[in-house]
Amino acid sequence: MDRVTAVDPLRTAEIIAVGSELLGATRLDTNSLFLSGRLASLGIELRAKSVVGDDRGMLAVVFSQALARADLVLLTGGLGPTDDDVTREVVAGVLGLPFTEDPAIVATIERRFARRRMRMPENNRRQAQVPRGALVLDNPNGTAPGLYIAHDAKVVVLLPGPPRELQPMMARLCESLLGARAGGERSYTTSAFVTGRSESHVEEAIQPIYSRWYDATPPIQTTILAAPGQIEIHLTLRSADPGAARARLDEARDAIAAALGDAVFSTDGRFLEEVVGDLLKARGLTMAAAESCTGGLLLSRVTDVPGSSAYVRGGVVAYSNDLKTAFVDVPADVIAQQGAVSEPVASAMASGARTRLGADIGVGITGIAGPDGGTPEKPVGTVAIAVAGPGGAEQVRTFSFPGGRAQVKYQSAQAALDMVRRGILNGDW
Amino acid sequence: MDRVTAVDPLRTAEIIAVGSELLGATRLDTNSLFLSGRLASLGIELRAKSVVGDDRGMLAVVFSQALARADLVLLTGGLGPTDDDVTREVVAGVLGLPFTEDPAIVATIERRFARRRMRMPENNRRQAQVPRGALVLDNPNGTAPGLYIAHDAKVVVLLPGPPRELQPMMARLCESLLGARAGGERSYTTSAFVTGRSESHVEEAIQPIYSRWYDATPPIQTTILAAPGQIEIHLTLRSADPGAARARLDEARDAIAAALGDAVFSTDGRFLEEVVGDLLKARGLTMAAAESCTGGLLLSRVTDVPGSSAYVRGGVVAYSNDLKTAFVDVPADVIAQQGAVSEPVASAMASGARTRLGADIGVGITGIAGPDGGTPEKPVGTVAIAVAGPGGAEQVRTFSFPGGRAQVKYQSAQAALDMVRRGILNGDW
Numbered sequence: 082m083d084r085v086t087a088v089d090p091l092r093t094a095e096i097i098a099v100g101s102e103l104l105g106a107t108r109l110d111t112n113s114l115f116l117s118g119r120l121a122s123l124g125i126e127l128r129a130k131s132v133v134g135d136d137r138g139m140l141a142v143v144f145s146q147a148l149a150r151a152d153l154v155l156l157t158g159g160l161g162p163t164d165d166d167v168t169r170e171v172v173a174g175v176l177g178l179p180f181t182e183d184p185a186i187v188a189t190i191e192r193r194f195a196r197r198r199m200r201m202p203e204n205n206r207r208q209a210q211v212p213r214g215a216l217v218l219d220n221p222n223g224t225a226p227g228l229y230i231a232h233d234a235k236v237v238v239l240l241p242g243p244p245r246e247l248q249p250m251m252a253r254l255c256e257s258l259l260g261a262r263a264g265g266e267r268s269y270t271t272s273a274f275v276t277g278r279s280e281s282h283v284e285e286a287i288q289p290i291y292s293r294w295y296d297a298t299p300p301i302q303t304t305i306l307a308a309p310g311q312i313e314i315h316l317t318l319r320s321a322d323p324g325a326a327r328a329r330l331d332e333a334r335d336a337i338a339a340a341l342g343d344a345v346f347s348t349d350g351r352f353l354e355e356v357v358g359d360l361l362k363a364r365g366l367t368m369a370a371a372e373s374c375t376g377g378l379l380l381s382r383v384t385d386v387p388g389s390s391a392y393v394r395g396g397v398v399a400y401s402n403d404l405k406t407a408f409v410d411v412p413a414d415v416i417a418q419q420g421a422v423s424e425p426v427a428s429a430m431a432s433g434a435r436t437r438l439g440a441d442i443g444v445g446i447t448g449i450a451g452p453d454g455g456t457p458e459k460p461v462g463t464v465a466i467a468v469a470g471p472g473g474a475e476q477v478r479t480f481s482f483p484g485g486r487a488q489v490k491y492q493s494a495q496a497a498l499d500m501v502r503r504g505i506l507n508g509d510w
Numbered sequence: 511m512d513r514v515t516a517v518d519p520l521r522t523a524e525i526i527a528v529g530s531e532l533l534g535a536t537r538l539d540t541n542s543l544f545l546s547g548r549l550a551s552l553g554i555e556l557r558a559k560s561v562v563g564d565d566r567g568m569l570a571v572v573f574s575q576a577l578a579r580a581d582l583v584l585l586t587g588g589l590g591p592t593d594d595d596v597t598r599e600v601v602a603g604v605l606g607l608p609f610t611e612d613p614a615i616v617a618t619i620e621r622r623f624a625r626r627r628m629r630m631p632e633n634n635r636r637q638a639q640v641p642r643g644a645l646v647l648d649n650p651n652g653t654a655p656g657l658y659i660a661h662d663a664k665v666v667v668l669l670p671g672p673p674r675e676l677q678p679m680m681a682r683l684c685e686s687l688l689g690a691r692a693g694g695e696r697s698y699t700t701s702a703f704v705t706g707r708s709e710s711h712v713e714e715a716i717q718p719i720y721s722r723w724y725d726a727t728p729p730i731q732t733t734i735l736a737a738p739g740q741i742e743i744h745l746t747l748r749s750a751d752p753g754a755a756r757a758r759l760d761e762a763r764d765a766i767a768a769a770l771g772d773a774v775f776s777t778d779g780r781f782l783e784e785v786v787g788d789l790l791k792a793r794g795l796t797m798a799a800a801e802s803c804t805g806g807l808l809l810s811r812v813t814d815v816p817g818s819s820a821y822v823r824g825g826v827v828a829y830s831n832d833l834k835t836a837f838v839d840v841p842a843d844v845i846a847q848q849g850a851v852s853e854p855v856a857s858a859m860a861s862g863a864r865t866r867l868g869a870d871i872g873v874g875i876t877g878i879a880g881p882d883g884g885t886p887e888k889p890v891g892t893v894a895i896a897v898a899g900p901g902g903a904e905q906v907r908t909f910s911f912p913g914g915r916a917q918v919k920y921q922s923a924q925a926a927l928d929m930v931r932r933g934i935l936n937g938d939w
Contacts, residue, residue, distance in 0.1 A: 101731075102733060102735050104556045105543075105547075106546045109542075111538065114536065115535070117533060117534055121535065128563065129560055129562045130533065131560040132559045132560075133557070134557065139558060139579075162709070163713045163734060165734070197910060199708070199711075202713070205710055222914075304531070306536045306537065313536070376814070377805075377807065377813070377827065379806070381806040381810045383805070384919075385919070387880070387881050388882065390883075393805070395830060395837075396827040398822075398826070400822050400823060400824040404823065404824045404867060408826070408837065438833060439832075452816050486814065490810075490813075
C-alpha cells in the first residue's frame with residue numbers, strides 16, 4: 082500500500098442503503114449490522130443510517146446531507162446493471178466527478194458470464210462506469226465492483242448490496258484503505274453464546290457481574306441479545322492498547338462463562354453446528370440422524386459447515402411411520418402403542434440411525450411442528466429427541482417449544498445439537 | 511371524529527427510529543416494516559427512513575431535514591423516562607413548542623405502577639411532558655404515551671419503540687387521524703417470481719413492456735429484485751379506484767408473465783416450495799428425495815410448508831457413497847465408473863428414492879458444494895440433479911452454480927424444485 086499522507090483520521094460515519102425494496106413492508110437493510118461492527122472495530126463512530134429508494138433526487142439530497150455531517154459515508158446497493166440502479170450516478174453527480182468506462186471491468190464481467198456459458202447483456206456495461214479518481218474495488222463474488230472515493234478530507238465508499246459480495250469487500254477495505262485512515266483507538270469485542278436458557282435467566286445470572294464494569298476505566302459495554310435458538314452476550318471495549326484490551330475482555334468473558342457454566346457453547350462466535358462439528362472431528366466420531374418433524378433441517382445445518390463430510394454419514398427424513406420402520410428399524414408396535422411422537426420412538430430412531438447408517442452417534446427427532454396435528458396431551462411444539470452412542474449410551478428428552486412451525490423446527494435441531502455436544506463433553510460417547 | 515378541515519392530503523412520509531442500540535452490530539429497527547405496510551395501505555409513500563442514536567444534536571438535524579422533505583414524519587422510540595430518551599424534547603425544540611406536564615398522564619402512569627404494587631419513579635414524570643397543541647395517544651401496553659402533532663400542513667407522530675406498544679397505537683391512528691388526512695388514493699401491488707434466469711436477462715426481456723408504463727396514467731412502478739434463488743418483479747400502482755387498479759395490475763402482471771413464459775413460477779407471492787407443494791397436492795402426487803450435497807436442505811424447505819406431510823414421503827441424506835447404494839440402490843459400479851457427482855448417479859438416486867420410499871416422484875441431487883472437493887473437470891458448484899416419475903419418466907441436468915457453499919446448496923434445492931414443477935406442468939409425471 083502507498084504511504085498515507087497525514088490527514089485527520091476518520092472519526093464518524095453514516096451508512097445509506099439504497100433500494101426501494103428496503104422501504105417496503107418485508108425487507109430490512111441487514112448489511113448495516115455487519116458494517117457497524119467493522120466500523121466499531123476501527124474506532125469509527127456510526128452516527129446515523131438511512132434507507133432511500135431507487136430515486137435519484139432523494140438519494141442526492143440524503144447523500145449530500147450525510148456527507149456534510151460525517152467523515153465517511155458508506156453507500157450499499159444500487160450498483161446493479163439496470164436503470165433503477167442509481168447509486169454510482171448520483172454519487173458522481175453530487176461530488177461533481179465525470180465518468181469513464183473501465184475496459185478492465187467490462188472484461189471481468191464478460192468473463193463471469195462466459196464461465197456460465199452466457200453472453201454479457203449490454204446493460205451490464207453500466208457497472209463499468211467509474212467516476213474520475215475513484216479506486217475500483219474488485220468483486221470476486223458478483224458483477225458489480227465497489228468504489229472508494231477520497232474527496233477532500235472525506236471518504237465515500239460504494240458497496241454492492243448482496244451480503245456475500247459486500248462483506249469480503251468491506252473486510253479487505255478495513256485491512257487496507259479504511260484501516261489506514263482510522264484513528265488510534267479501536268473497539269474490541271468478544272462474545273459468549275448460550276442455548277437452553279431464557280434471556281431473563283441469562284440476564285439474572287450475569288447482571289451482578291457486568292454491572293461492575295459500567296464505571297471501570299475504560300468501561301465494558303454488555304449487550305444481551307435473543308437470537309433464534311440462542312442467547313448472545315456481546316462485550317465491547319474501546320482502547321488504544323490492543324493487548325490490554327484483549328486481556329481485559331478475555332477476563333470479563335471468562336467471568337460470564339463461569340457464571341453460566343456449560344450452557345455456554347461458544348466464546349468465539351462459532352455457531353452450534355460448528356462447535357459440534359469441531360468436537361466430532363477432534364474425537365474422530367461420526368454422526369447420522371433420523372428426522373421426522375425437522376424434515377432434514379438438522380442435517381442441512383450440520384452440512385452447512387465446510388468439511389462436514391468428514392464426520393457426517395448421512396440421515397433419513399422419515400415423515401411417514403412406515404419409513405421409520407423400513408429405514409431405521411423402529412418397531413411398528415412401538416409406534417402403535419406409544420404414538421409416533423414419543424420417547425421410545427425417538428430412541429429407536431436414534432439407535433436405528435446409528436446402526437443402519439454406520440455412525441458412532443445417532444440422533445432421532447420426532448415431534449409436532451404445527452400448525453396442525455396437536456392434541457391436548459401432545460400440543461404443537463411437543464418434540465421428543467434422543468441421542469444414541471456406542472455401547473448403549475443414550476439420552477432422551479421431551480421438549481415443549483413455543484412459536485410457529487419454523488421456530489419449532491429450528492429449536493428442535495438446536496436442542497438435538499446441544500444434546501450431542503453435552504454428551505461428548507461428558508464423555509457419554 | 512371531528513369534521514376534517516380541507517388541507518392537502520399527506521402524500522409522503524419518512525420514518526426516524528431513535529436509539530443508540532439500533533446503530534450497533536446486533537439490532538435492527540424492525541418497526542419500520544410494520545409502519546411501511548400501514549403507510550402503503552393509506553397510499554402514503556414512504557420516501558426514506560433513518561436511524562439515529564440517543565443524541566440530541568444529531569436527532570435535531572435529521573428530524574429537521576426529514577420534516578422539510580416529507581408531509582408526515584413518524585419517530586419511533588426514545589419516549590422512555592430516562593435521560594437518554596430524547597425524542598419528545600428534540601421534536602418540541604425543532605417545532606418551537608413549549609412543554610406542559612399533563613396531570614392525566616401522570617395519574618395514568620401512577621396507576622400502572624400501583625397495579626404492580628410499585629410507586630412511580632420520579633423520572634417517569636418526563637413521560638407526562640406534552641408539547642403545546644399535541645394530541646396524547648393512549649398506550650394501554652406501556653407507560654410512554656404517543657404524540658400526534660399537526661404542524662402547519664405537516665404531521666409529526668411520536669410512537670413508543672416496543673412493537674407491542676407501537677403497533678396497536680399506529681393501527682388506531684390509521685383508522686382515525688392519519689386515515690382522515692390521507693388522500694383518496696391508495697397503493698396496490700402485485701408480483702411475479704422467476705427462477706433459472708439472471709437479473710439482467712429478466713430485465714432485458716421485460717424492459718420493453720414496463721417502459722411503456724412509465725408515462726401511463728397512473729404510472730405503474732416496476733422493481734426488479736435479485737433474491738436468493740429467484741428474481742422478483744414487483745409492480746406498484748397508486749389509484750383512487752380499487753377495482754380499476756386491480757384490473758390494470760392484473761393485466762400488467764399477465765403481460766410480464768407472458769414475456770417470461772414458464773420461468774415465472776408464482777404471481778401471488780408464494781415461494782417455490784409452496785408452489786410445488788400445491789401442485790403435488792392438486793394432482794394427488796407424493797415426493798421423496800435422495801440428497802447428497804444439499805444435505806437435507808431440499809426436504810427441509812419442502813417441509814417448511816404447513817400440511818406438507820400430505821405429499822412428502824421422506825428422504826435420504828446420503829453423504830457417503832455406500833449409503834447411496836444401501837439406501838437408494840445406486841449401483842456401486844456406476845459410482846466407481848462415473849464418479850459420485852454425475853448424471854447417472856443423480857438418476858439412480860432419483861429412481862431409488864422413488865421406489866425405496868414409495869413415492870410418485872423421486873429427486874436425486876449430487877454435487878460439489880465446496881469450498882473443497884472441486885476438480886478441473888468438476889469444479890465447486892457442479893451439481894447433477896435428476897427427477898424421476900412414474901413409468902420411467904425422467905429429467906436429468908448438470909448445473910454450474912456460482913457462490914459459496916450456502917449459495918450452491920440453496921440454488922441446487924431451488925433448481926430441483928423447479929424441475930419438479932416444470933415436469934408436473936408438462937404432464938411428465
